[in-house]
Amino acid sequence: MKITDITLDRLRLPLDPPLHAAWDPVPRRVFDATIVRVHTDDGLVGIGSGDTMDGFDAFRDLFVGQDPLAIARHVRAIETCTFHGGNYWPLEAALWDIAGQAAGLPVATLFGGTHDRVPAYASFCVPRPAPERVEVAHRVAEEGFRAAKIRIDRDRIDEGVATVAAVRDALGADFTIMVDLNQSWRMAGDTAPATDLAGTRRLVRRLAELDVFWVEEPLPYADTDGFRALRAENPGLRIAAGEMAHSVPEILDWISRDVLDVYQMDVVLSVGMSRARTLAELAMLRHRAFTPHSWTNGIGVLANLHVAAGVGGGPWFEFPYDPPDWTPARRDFPLVGGPVVGEDGAIAVPSAPGLGVELDEEAVQRWRIR
Template sequence: MSKISCIELYHVRIPLDKPFYPSWIPGYPATDNRFDLIKITTDDGIEGYSAGPAIASERLGLGNLIAPYLLGHDATNIDLMLQRLREVGYLGVRANWIEPAFWDIRGKLEDKPVYELLGGRREPVELYASTGEIKDEDSRIFEARKRYEEGFKTIKIRVHEFDVKKDISHVKAVVDAVGDKMTIGVDANQGWRVTIINDAPLWDLERAKYFADACADMNIAWLEEPLAMDDYDMLAELTKYSKIPITGGEIHTNGKSELKMMIEKKCYDVFQPDAIMTGGIQHSLEVADHCRKHHLKFTPHTWTNGIGFAVNLNVLLASGFTGTKPLEYPINPPSWTIEKRDGILKKSFYHDKGVLHPTYAPGLGFEIDPDKLAKYGKKFFSMNKRRLMFYTIKDKGFLTALKLNSNKKKYGVGTLKKLKAFEPDS
């Protein structure tokens, strides 16, 4: 048993050399790579990390909410940790992005990479260059040629015009330029349409079918998120109709039951949940198993930051789906570069001519650079068991705090295991 002794949270902002305009938030100028980092330390000194993307300081109150749920519990009991995070979710706070930190701890305790811990093996992973911005045709062509020169065999471009014929024209320009050398995927970013700053096109089934036909004529390898992510019936109809694979599933937050239902309905040909966004590593691997059962494909989404990329790399290696489709590799210079994406890591996840060679390092396979974290990160929460007691006394009073501590010792640790003993056999 490796009990959680301390929880720390950091808000990290890594300045970009130039503003980045993500296609999924039209008109929004991202001036830094921004995320919240959690560091979980156990009583035997093991540190586990995970990170969730952030827009601003929206998680300032998270620490006081999660610390009482997690401190003192066995960090390696993944089922119990998931139950605790699920309980936090009842209050409206999504916290399953924290789950990979517990796998990081387990891997380090057993001196194994997480993917090996979960039955995977070390093997080279082919990558695709995943661009992130909407650009004019000349810029798209220049970008595709640069990625090809760097060794990538596959690239994904974004489309976001109100006129579908302009979208098709942009895709054709890239196909004409590099289609004989590169495999090309297209992301429509319709899964979770955001119009907080600029308006964005809203696709219907007719437009999605028309565009899918055009992509098939141009030998496009896949079409990603061409309809709203919860439009299950239309997604299933489009997937059945399309001559090219329809992919999606990166940010579903309604639990694994939603993605399993979508698999059974065959809403996509390729499911690509992001372990940071949709429920964690264990959840993602359960989705992968369900895809296999229903003869569908699986590959994780990775567009967050270097830590999120590492998490999903481990998912892919553990899933048994390596080689199905190249793994997404977020890269969009001169703004979103490898160095800025992986900004607080000691070693970036550099590719070798479009191929990544995973590390044997234990845990999730990265180390946090303390100097870079001190430069770009601001700690906004830190609590250990002693501080939790003082916090509870201040919040609830001395006698209530003693009672809560006594009840936690009596009922808290291992409660999930005790309850499971009373579950009927399936």
């Protein structure tokens, strides 16, 4: 089997009303999705998505004509491309999609087949006043979720803590709450400094008193000593990070130095599926958790799910969902259906061979950037 072509569909969904995500310096008025299709002479077509794939046209010839199942070779090639261009991990997802189809198995089975479903948490994105956040938390709990993640704006810390406290009071001790501070990396143009270590230490102590399960990305990635200090000072609370860490040696160093409780490398944005599997297994061998970031579209959600379920990640899986602002209708606009969470609060691995992606070709045509 040979790769005959790699095609990209660049899609753009207008967001009206715009999305006021906590990490965006300006409201997001469009949601872009790049669909990667790897075509083969056997007729199998692999699908991936997640990052923008900007600049990939210059590297297409490194893959066309090659065996799509030689994924270790392709991972190394993508890493060399990353040095000179963008992050092309959606291509690896499409290759694993082909591998699963060729084997007649879900990709999660190829990655170890540990779980066929993983408990999901509703990953909120909009900073809301406490009454509104409680209302949304009640809604997702009624839909089956047993956990949710709340964002705290670094400029509105007291309001954020009050919101966490209100959700804890309203939903009780059995509902799991995570908190994301979004301090490890920045969107383009966001030059505001992160909260200093002293302020973050005070904030994390306050969150620990509210029985928060983990605090995510509380510090810039470079402050590994700060991460370790937060862990040492708050033994009943976990510290999570790594969703956009692109350096495998850096993450290996974090694991060896025991920097984090929860490793969150996104398989289509950070280090790819194969490398994430290796790093996840190393972290879990040290009794640390792997639960990847999955804030892209439904294809990226599925790619992360297959890796997490395959290696036995958990105990939670991120499901981007914050109604009415962020819903599957927006997130998965290029898809027929898309990943869903069941009444038991878990997300099931698709049983179809490959990643289980079904594109809505009419939506692809409608939203393609001409």
